[in-house]
Amino acid sequence: MSADTPHAGRPRNLRPETLLVHGGTLRSQFGEMSEALFLTQGYAYDSAEQAEGRFTGEDPGFQYSRFSNPTVQMFEDRMKLLEGAEDARACATGMAAVTASVLGAMSAGQHIVAAKAMFGSCRYIVEDLCPRFGIEFTLVDGRDPDNWKKAVKPNTKAFFFETPSNPQLEIIDIAAVSRIAHDAGAIVIVDNVFATPMGQKPLQHGADVVVYSATKHIDGQGRCLGGIVLASTELIKRYYHDWLRQTGPALSPFNAWVLLKGLETLPVRVARQCATADRMARHLLTKKGIGQVMYCGLPDHPQADVIKRQMTSGGQVVCFVLDGDKAAAFRFQNALQVIKISNNLGDAKSIITHPATTTHQRLKPEARAELGIGDGMLRLSVGLEAFEDLAEDIDGALAAAFP
Numbered sequence: 001m002s003a004d005t006p007h008a009g010r011p012r013n014l015r016p017e018t019l020l021v022h023g024g025t026l027r028s029q030f031g032e033m034s035e036a037l038f039l040t041q042g043y044a045y046d047s048a049e050q051a052e053g054r055f056t057g058e059d060p061g062f063q064y065s066r067f068s069n070p071t072v073q074m075f076e077d078r079m080k081l082l083e084g085a086e087d088a089r090a091c092a093t094g095m096a097a098v099t100a101s102v103l104g105a106m107s108a109g110q111h112i113v114a115a116k117a118m119f120g121s122c123r124y125i126v127e128d129l130c131p132r133f134g135i136e137f138t139l140v141d142g143r144d145p146d147n148w149k150k151a152v153k154p155n156t157k158a159f160f161f162e163t164p165s166n167p168q169l170e171i172i173d174i175a176a177v178s179r180i181a182h183d184a185g186a187i188v189i190v191d192n193v194f195a196t197p198m199g200q201k202p203l204q205h206g207a208d209v210v211v212y213s214a215t216k217h218i219d220g221q222g223r224c225l226g227g228i229v230l231a232s233t234e235l236i237k238r239y240y241h242d243w244l245r246q247t248g249p250a251l252s253p254f255n256a257w258v259l260l261k262g263l264e265t266l267p268v269r270v271a272r273q274c275a276t277a278d279r280m281a282r283h284l285l286t287k288k289g290i291g292q293v294m295y296c297g298l299p300d301h302p303q304a305d306v307i308k309r310q311m312t313s314g315g316q317v318v319c320f321v322l323d324g325d326k327a328a329a330f331r332f333q334n335a336l337q338v339i340k341i342s343n344n345l346g347d348a349k350s351i352i353t354h355p356a357t358t359t360h361q362r363l364k365p366e367a368r369a370e371l372g373i374g375d376g377m378l379r380l381s382v383g384l385e386a387f388e389d390l391a392e393d394i395d396g397a398l399a400a401a402f403p
């Protein structure tokens with residue numbers, strides 16, 4: 001195997017678009033152009049001595065695909081180049097990455113502060129799983145950095161949040177909150193799914209760990225699940241290397257291969273999706289029957305100043321609230337013809353989601369009400385279709401929702 005990093009022998013600062021096509025590629029003796037798919041669980045050793053060396057770490061080759069695999073390594077290396085992270089570990093799903101990023105770093109007797117406004121499964125990790133292992137938690141309205149400061153305790157070990165949040169697109173000031181965490185001796189874990197790796201770089205703003213559900217924009221065509229944890233070499237070694245090897249949520253080589261293909265086109269897809277989402281947000285603002293439109297690219301987003309500092313685009317998700325009840329929201333969804341009712345996001349196919357009855361169903365009604373996730377709220381993940389077809393679909397569904 002030989003490494004084909006664009007840096008090899010040419011120390012140049014290549015741009016993300018170039019790194020996402022070439023970065024991290026390992027070539028076999030056949031010199032294949034496309035990244036090879038190493039669908040293997042293990043590796044044959046030349047000798048017993050070599051096997052021993054692999055296990056002591058003196059021989060740097062591959063050992064077992066629960067630990068590492070050439071195709072998975074290509075995906076990790078390409079993601080490291082994109083994120084500007086020293087190290088990374090791929091996982092089977094986004095939730096495997098989130099779970100590892102939190103539990104791998106914490107022990108019984110410690111305390112985590114997390115944002116209230118998060119994806120339902122992320123809240124489950126904090127609210128249900130952490131206490132079962134003796135980890136205390138405090139949930140805060142993360143929009144005001146003071147709330148994070150007030151929540152700190154002597155045993156606080158980590159801050160965890162999504163920004164923008166799922167689904168209401170609340171923003172957390174990564175730099176301000178990271179300063180508070182570091183003053184308290186805590187690490188900052190950011191789920192960067194909604195911003196996408198193209199639109200926000202949490203490590204540059206002070207975060208310590210970034211996690212992605214690669215299922216979303218990184219695949220981008222709704223084909224497979226995947227996740228990744230990115231951080232410094234030191235943090236990966238201290239908290240995540242052994243955790244992931246021994247608990248085993250490894251990414252399948254096949255999925256890594258699919259995700260590598262996704263990374264090649266990520267900048268083009270996400271730029272187009274964000275541009276269409278921006279147009280869609282402005283289109284929705286003109287429509288009767290829609291009471292509120294949330295989009296990070298709108299100048300009147302309540303946290304537009306923070307968005308300007310830490311995001312480079314408004315993202316591809318638009319959230320809006322119908323002037324109506326659950327029945328109106330269901331009529332709206334059922335009348336869509338191009339946009340699919342589903343719960344993924346970042347897909348080439350546009351997707352409508354009713355968070356109150358799907359992704360955030362497990363929250364108690366009071367918790368949903370506190371977060372503003374009402375029966376009229378809908379989340380639109382904008383795909384790659386023609387804007388005009390999407391706009392016509394939305395207009396038709398509005399007519400059906402309010403006959």
Ligand SMILES: Cc1ncc(COP(=O)(O)O)c(C=O)c1O
Pocket residue numbers: 093094095096098119121122162166191193194213214215216225226227
């Ligand atoms: C913000 C956020 N984090 C994590 C996940 C989990 O990702 P996965 O479905 O790949 O486990 C999702 C979506 O499902 C999400 O929206």
